[in-house]
Amino acid sequence: MNKRLIGGIAAGVAALLVLTGCAGGDQPAAHDDTLKIGTMSKPTSLDPIDAIGGTMPYFQAVYDTLIRRAPDGTYEPSLATEWSYNDNRTVLTLTLRDDVTFDDGTKLDAAAVKANMDRFRDGGGPNASFLAGAEIAVVDPTHVTVTLPQADPGLEFYLSDSAGLMANPAKFSTDDALVTTPDGTGPYTLDSGKTAIGTSWVFDRRATYWGSKLDFSTITISAFDNENAMVNGLKTGQLDSALLQTADQQLAAENDPKLKAQDVLFDFQGVLLFDRGGALTPALAKPEVRQALNYAVDRETMLKVIRDGRGEITSQVWGVDTQGYEKSLDDYYAYDPAKAKELLADAGYADGFELVLPRLTTIVTDNIATALQTDLAAVGVTLTWQDVDAATALKQIFVQREFSGMVMNMGQSSDDWIVYKGLIAPGTFNFFGTTDETVQKLAASARTASGDEAKKIYQQLNEHIVKDAWFLPFYRMTYKLVTVPGITAVTQAGQAETSIYNYSLSH
Numbered sequence: 272m273n274k275r276l277i278g279g280i281a282a283g284v285a286a287l288l289v290l291t292g293c294a295g296g297d298q299p300a301a302h303d304d305t306l307k308i309g310t311m312s313k314p315t316s317l318d319p320i321d322a323i324g325g326t327m328p329y330f331q332a333v334y335d336t337l338i339r340r341a342p343d344g345t346y347e348p349s350l351a352t353e354w355s356y357n358d359n360r361t362v363l364t365l366t367l368r369d370d371v372t373f374d375d376g377t378k379l380d381a382a383a384v385k386a387n388m389d390r391f392r393d394g395g396g397p398n399a400s401f402l403a404g405a406e407i408a409v410v411d412p413t414h415v416t417v418t419l420p421q422a423d424p425g426l427e428f429y430l431s432d433s434a435g436l437m438a439n440p441a442k443f444s445t446d447d448a449l450v451t452t453p454d455g456t457g458p459y460t461l462d463s464g465k466t467a468i469g470t471s472w473v474f475d476r477r478a479t480y481w482g483s484k485l486d487f488s489t490i491t492i493s494a495f496d497n498e499n500a501m502v503n504g505l506k507t508g509q510l511d512s513a514l515l516q517t518a519d520q521q522l523a524a525e526n527d528p529k530l531k532a533q534d535v536l537f538d539f540q541g542v543l544l545f546d547r548g549g550a551l552t553p554a555l556a557k558p559e560v561r562q563a564l565n566y567a568v569d570r571e572t573m574l575k576v577i578r579d580g581r582g583e584i585t586s587q588v589w590g591v592d593t594q595g596y597e598k599s600l601d602d603y604y605a606y607d608p609a610k611a612k613e614l615l616a617d618a619g620y621a622d623g624f625e626l627v628l629p630r631l632t633t634i635v636t637d638n639i640a641t642a643l644q645t646d647l648a649a650v651g652v653t654l655t656w657q658d659v660d661a662a663t664a665l666k667q668i669f670v671q672r673e674f675s676g677m678v679m680n681m682g683q684s685s686d687d688w689i690v691y692k693g694l695i696a697p698g699t700f701n702f703f704g705t706t707d708e709t710v711q712k713l714a715a716s717a718r719t720a721s722g723d724e725a726k727k728i729y730q731q732l733n734e735h736i737v738k739d740a741w742f743l744p745f746y747r748m749t750y751k752l753v754t755v756p757g758i759t760a761v762t763q764a765g766q767a768e769t770s771i772y773n774y775s776l777s778h
């Protein structure tokens with residue numbers, strides 16, 4: 272199988288998977304103008320083709336996007352100063368800055384933008400589908416058009432994400448030239464001499480950056496394989512900021528009065544039920560069975576035991592930053608084993624059935640495995656865990672399609688169409704391609720809708736997905752963005768790791 276395709280599946284899975292005040296006392300000493308970020312994410316390369324959500328801070332340092340996402344998820348000018356659609360929203364015209372160059376003097380113009388977008392679309396990267404079917408045309412040096420086969424409400428998001436990262440076309444003729452030696456127009460350049468690929472990446476401020484400068488002359492992003500080390504780094508001054516996911520490490524950081532912690536709600540944890548057509552597990556073809564599974568799970572207890580209550584129970588995959596989110600749907604499936612048994616009997620499964628799910632121990636801990644197995648057994652469903660090796664799990668699950676579902680931690684985008692495209696539309700997480708008339712009708716309407724009309728459509732779509740029990744969500748997990756004195760950070764809607772633009776020196 273194509274190496275980049277497997278990598279794309281892996282990256283897609285990973286992508287969808289990542290300030291309270293200090294104690295009183297004297298004002299802390301001013302922080303120097305360096306920023307040291309710790310993260311559990313690391314890039315496979317620094318070529319924009321390979322960029323995915325959790326690794327975007329690395330790319331933001333050296334590349335600019337055509338459009339920038341503000342902390343609240345709205346869109347702002349970047350390399351593109353303005354953009355507009357035609358009436359049926361199939362052609363997007365972008366106006367480009369005329370004062371941006373790469374280090375070798377190559378101008379960032381419409382031809383360079385077209386070269387980047389064509390390469391991204393055809394390069395086989397994890398997010399190449401962002402531009403599938405798109406035709407990019409040069410109008411003049413400062414104008415480019417993107418023509419779509421049909422309206423795609425996610426296009427602005429894509430151009431504020433990996434599809435909008437602009438690299439120097441002069442590097443495109445050499446394979447892998449950008450993997451370790453990025454060449455962009457971003458606020459920083461990679462210091463190859465101080466960088467240890469795979470461990471830490473050092474970025475120095477670009478002397479001739481066209482845009483507003485960040486407060487930091489140097490940014491270092493270090494990749495870790497455990498959060499305990501990151502907490503130690505925060506406490507000893509080796510790190511200035513880190514995102515903490517686990518409850519015990521969050522508590523360890525909170526117990527240090529010098530550190531500041533801010534809630535980040537991004538990932539939900541739950542079972543993605545791929546097999547809604549019953550190809551592997553016939554029972555799952557019946558909505559009553561999927562609803563029964565939802566009623567059978569004691570989310571409140573799971574959240575308390577597994578995450579020390581750090582999160583919010585939910586029955587929906589739409590996140591709090593989306594238009595489609597409806598708070599009333601969070602507890603739609605209140606814990607009700609009797610109701611679950613009744614639904615199973617109505618569906619013809621009074622004696623239950625067996626559900627086989629893969630177990631990746633990095634996600635399915637002993638607590639999760641036991642809780643889910645116990646809750647389902649109480650209503651007659653036998654949950655069998657099949658251990659899978661991390662090296663082959665993605666192929667077994669997403670290529671060979673050996674399982675009817677899996678427990679996952681999934682990021683919740685702030686963009687409704689990205690939620691639909693990532694989880695509902697046929698693709699990586701709907702590889703059996705199941706759909707229904709309601710989904711098709713609402714998705715078609717959403718393509719050209721805007722404002723209140725779009726909000727209504729996404730709310731209807733979300734409600735339908737919840738009531739038809741496409742998934743079995745447990746809870747949204749509360750993470751903590753932790754910073755040291757002297758550093759201010761603002762969370763980013765629809766992201767776990769905040770953008771580098773959201774850091775500043777405290778004043």
